[in-house]
Amino acid sequence: MRVSLIGNPNTGKTTLFNSLTLSNEHVGNWHGVTVEEKAKKIVWKGQEIEVVDLPGIYSISRLSFEEKVATDYLLSHQNDVVVNICDYNNLERNLYLTLGLMELNLNVIVVVNQIEKKKLRKINLQKLSERLGVPVVAVDASNRESVKKLKDEILAFKGKTSKVALPYLKNLKLEKVFALVPKHIAKGARVFYAIKLLEDDEDIKQQFGLTQDFEQAEEVAKCRYDYIDRLFLECAEKSLKIYGESKLDKILLNKFLAFPVFLLILALVFYLTFFSVGKFFSDLLAMALDRLVSTPILAWLEGVAGSSSWVYSLFENAIFGGVGTVLTFLPQVALLFLFLSILEDSGYLSRVAFVFEDILSKVGLSGKSVYTLLMGFGCSTSAIMTARNMEDQNAKIKTALLTPYMSCSAKFPIYVCLGGAFFGASNIFVIMGLYLLGVVVAVSMSLIYEKTILKSKEQSFILEFPPYRMVRVKQVFKVLFDNTKEFLVRVGTLIIAMNVIVWLLSSFSFTFEFVQASGGESMLEGLGKIFSPIFAPLGFGSWGLVSALIAGLIAKEVILSSIALFNGVDGQSEIGSSLHNPNSAVYFASSASVLSYLVFCLLYFPCLASVGVLSKEIGKKWTFIGVVIELLVAYFLAMMVYNLSLLIEIFGWWKVAISALGLLVILLSICFVIRSVKRKKKCNGCQKPCTKRKKGE
Amino acid sequence: MQNLSSCEFNKYFVISSVSKACPHAVRRRFFDLGFTYGQKVKKVRSSLLGKVILVEIRGYLLSVRSSLAKFLEVEG
Numbered sequence: 132m133r134v135s136l137i138g139n140p141n142t143g144k145t146t147l148f149n150s151l152t153l154s155n156e157h158v159g160n161w162h163g164v165t166v167e168e169k170a171k172k173i174v175w176k177g178q179e180i181e182v183v184d185l186p187g188i189y190s191i192s193r194l195s196f197e198e199k200v201a202t203d204y205l206l207s208h209q210n211d212v213v214v215n216i217c218d219y220n221n222l223e224r225n226l227y228l229t230l231g232l233m234e235l236n237l238n239v240i241v242v243v244n245q246i247e248k249k250k251l252r253k254i255n256l257q258k259l260s261e262r263l264g265v266p267v268v269a270v271d272a273s274n275r276e277s278v279k280k281l282k283d284e285i286l287a288f289k290g291k292t293s294k295v296a297l298p299y300l301k302n303l304k305l306e307k308v309f310a311l312v313p314k315h316i317a318k319g320a321r322v323f324y325a326i327k328l329l330e331d332d333e334d335i336k337q338q339f340g341l342t343q344d345f346e347q348a349e350e351v352a353k354c355r356y357d358y359i360d361r362l363f364l365e366c367a368e369k370s371l372k373i374y375g376e377s378k379l380d381k382i383l384l385n386k387f388l389a390f391p392v393f394l395l396i397l398a399l400v401f402y403l404t405f406f407s408v409g410k411f412f413s414d415l416l417a418m419a420l421d422r423l424v425s426t427p428i429l430a431w432l433e434g435v436a437g438s439s440s441w442v443y444s445l446f447e448n449a450i451f452g453g454v455g456t457v458l459t460f461l462p463q464v465a466l467l468f469l470f471l472s473i474l475e476d477s478g479y480l481s482r483v484a485f486v487f488e489d490i491l492s493k494v495g496l497s498g499k500s501v502y503t504l505l506m507g508f509g510c511s512t513s514a515i516m517t518a519r520n521m522e523d524q525n526a527k528i529k530t531a532l533l534t535p536y537m538s539c540s541a542k543f544p545i546y547v548c549l550g551g552a553f554f555g556a557s558n559i560f561v562i563m564g565l566y567l568l569g570v571v572v573a574v575s576m577s578l579i580y581e582k583t584i585l586k587s588k589e590q591s592f593i594l595e596f597p598p599y600r601m602v603r604v605k606q607v608f609k610v611l612f613d614n615t616k617e618f619l620v621r622v623g624t625l626i627i628a629m630n631v632i633v634w635l636l637s638s639f640s641f642t643f644e645f646v647q648a649s650g651g652e653s654m655l656e657g658l659g660k661i662f663s664p665i666f667a668p669l670g671f672g673s674w675g676l677v678s679a680l681i682a683g684l685i686a687k688e689v690i691l692s693s694i695a696l697f698n699g700v701d702g703q704s705e706i707g708s709s710l711h712n713p714n715s716a717v718y719f720a721s722s723a724s725v726l727s728y729l730v731f732c733l734l735y736f737p738c739l740a741s742v743g744v745l746s747k748e749i750g751k752k753w754t755f756i757g758v759v760i761e762l763l764v765a766y767f768l769a770m771m772v773y774n775l776s777l778l779i780e781i782f783g784w785w786k787v788a789i790s791a792l793g794l795l796v797i798l799l800s801i802c803f804v805i806r807s808v809k810r811k812k813k814c815n816g817c818q819k820p821c822t823k824r825k826k827g828e
Numbered sequence: 829m830q831n832l833s834s835c836e837f838n839k840y841f842v843i844s845s846v847s848k849a850c851p852h853a854v855r856r857r858f859f860d861l862g863f864t865y866g867q868k869v870k871k872v873r874s875s876l877l878g879k880v881i882l883v884e885i886r887g888y889l890l891s892v893r894s895s896l897a898k899f900l901e902v903e904g
Contacts, residue, residue: 190856221887223886223888224861227860349846352859356864374887374889375889386876483873484891485891486876488879492875492879592891593861593892593893772860
């Protein structure tokens with residue numbers, strides 16, 4: 132039998148899906164985390180049940196991407212039972228969808244989710260069930276016992292048809308449109324289609340070949356909501372509190388405090404991740420790895436094969452040097468993902484979207500992009516997929532293309548290691564600067580895209596405010612465990628494989644000689660030297676740095692591990708000191724070139740996995756354009772940073788700052804002159820520069 | 829005629845209609861969310877530049893772009 136889960140956005144469908152099927156799908160306190168259908172078969176008491184999780188919707192129509200997925204699924208599949216999940220504290224609005232499901236004559240079980248302990252009011256679910264004519268069950272989706280009961284309920288319900296009462300239908304002018312519903316539509320679904328016609332549903336009208344205007348959408352909605360109001364008058368106390376309202380909003384949404392508070396929260400997250408807690412665990416792990424794993428194994432290998440053999444070199448350089456260094460960042464990566472998930476679960480992101488809508492709508496994005504871009508701090512590959520629920524195609528393409536500009540978790544080991552070697556304690560500002568640069572570049576690029584090739588339409592920004600939720604301890608451990616596992620698997624497969632390849636290419640010449648023994652030129656050295664002149668203007672023309680960038684096209688972690696490999700060192704501090712040494716394969720002449728290298732790493736190319744997802748989500752054409760633009764932006768910004776920091780090194784802060792300010796003033800005044808000249812040309816009504824021009828006055 | 833974008837803050841109004849000038853899909857979304865005539869509604873706050881407002885309706889909160897809220901016609 133097939134059971135579909137359906138409900139409003141953010142009512143806990145995926146949480147219920149996870150507990151029903153013992154799965155591990157991503158959930159969050161945000162509108163539209165699930166963007167496609169997911170199915171899993173389970174066996175309960177000898178019965179095979181296929182559970183399908185669908186994206187959250189408000190009604191059975193095709194007004195948004197999520198609704199299209201869910202509606203298409205409902206209309207094209209045979210569903211034995213439809214589990215309609217409703218939020219206890221927002222039941223009135225949720226029942227609107229329930230009525231839609233009942234109009235479609237589906238076998239509905241209404242599941243009232245009671246994740247939140249705090250109930251805003253008492254509702255008599257028994258009575259509600261009698262009035263509606265369908266089972267209404269209270270379930271705590273995160274409680275196993277409660278979910279088991281629901282499974283029994285589903286089994287017991289199979290095959291029964293409920294006696295549905297929809298008294299409001301008689302108030303609608305259905306008879307007029309019944310005749311227009313084609314004969315092939317099954318008897319049970321005719322009411323649904325007739326109502327859709329009254330609602331003037333473009334899709335259904337097109338499907339039936341109708342063009343007239345029915346224009347009854349308002350009446351239909353009114354009838355449904357009036358019916359719900361009547362039900363609630365009978366079955367529930369009057370609600371005094373507002374769902375999602377919180378005193379916290381007085382501060383977090385305050386016009387003047389909102390931005391500082393947001394920046395403070397982000398700063399705190401990064402500080403804890405990179406410096407205090409994260410660094411402590413990272414150092415601990417590095418020490419443990421060195422003492423317990425690499426040193427004993429290397430000592431043993433030296434005894435068996437000798438320190439000049441290729442086996443020893445493979446383990447010392449590729450495995451322990453390269454992979455080991457990446458591995459020490461595990462605590463920090465896990466911590467970053469944990470903080471992102473806390474932000475996501477807390478309900479704060481909807482507020483962030485609200486606060487940033489002002490700015491983002493100016494550059495052609497929507498507040499909804501905030502979610503995608505913030506998740507980009509974790510992993511751009513999975514973040515890009517969340518852009519799917521944006522209404523406007525161009526805004527979606529833009530959001531997806533901007534996500535790789537964010538500093539993902541694979542990039543920060545490079546900042547920590549390389550930056551730490553040259554900037555010491557003030558590296559915290561370099562890292563903050565790089566994160567900020569990513570955001571600034573993303574926003575500026577959005578503006579450029581908006582003004583040139585990707586003009587977005589006015590977006591229907593309508594977003595629910597979920598209540599704030601406390602973080603559950605269970606959830607914290609789950610996120611830590613999942614991300615640790617994912618990171619280890621990634622390091623254990625892709626990163627090791629890449630490192631062995633890089634080691635092979637850097638240890639053997641084109642004639643397959645082992646270069647460490649013979650002292651010849653390796654394959655990678657030859658390759659790197661071909662490309663290195665291109666990067667000379669950016670301040671890092673050495674073959675090792677360029678080869679690391681090439682290897683980093685696959686995955687950004689490989690940049691750092693390749694550098695460790697080329698210099699024949701392992702651990703963060705050893706890499707740091709080797710970078711100062713002019714005799715190492717990879718070395719930086721000045722801190723200006725380090726800065727430029729970091730900027731280039733931040734911006735130059737989304738990893739291969741991201742490119743794959745990008746081309747799937749937005750098509751090959753836009754992916755290609757986006758990647759080329761990224762390469763150009765990275766090149767020119769890195770060059771600018773290099774030259775600017777060289778100037779600062781030569782002339783000192785003050786002189787450069789003053790001349791930059793002077794240049795800025797000159798540029799701005801030129802812009803101002805051009806604008807006022809343009810305005811005079813366009814506006815004939817009045818002689819003064821006109822502010823009302825937009826309104827056509 | 830007042831609309832939800834121009835009306836006072838923190839005062840209940842009654843929706844008189846959702847303007848026909850509103851894009852079709854958005855208009856239907858408003859109906860789905862409970863913006864039917866006769867319904868009580870309150871504007872709670874707006875963002876710094878006023879591009880988006882927070883609306884209380886049917887016991888829950890919703891943020892809506894001001895350019896769309898102007899289609900929600902209300903009476904005092």
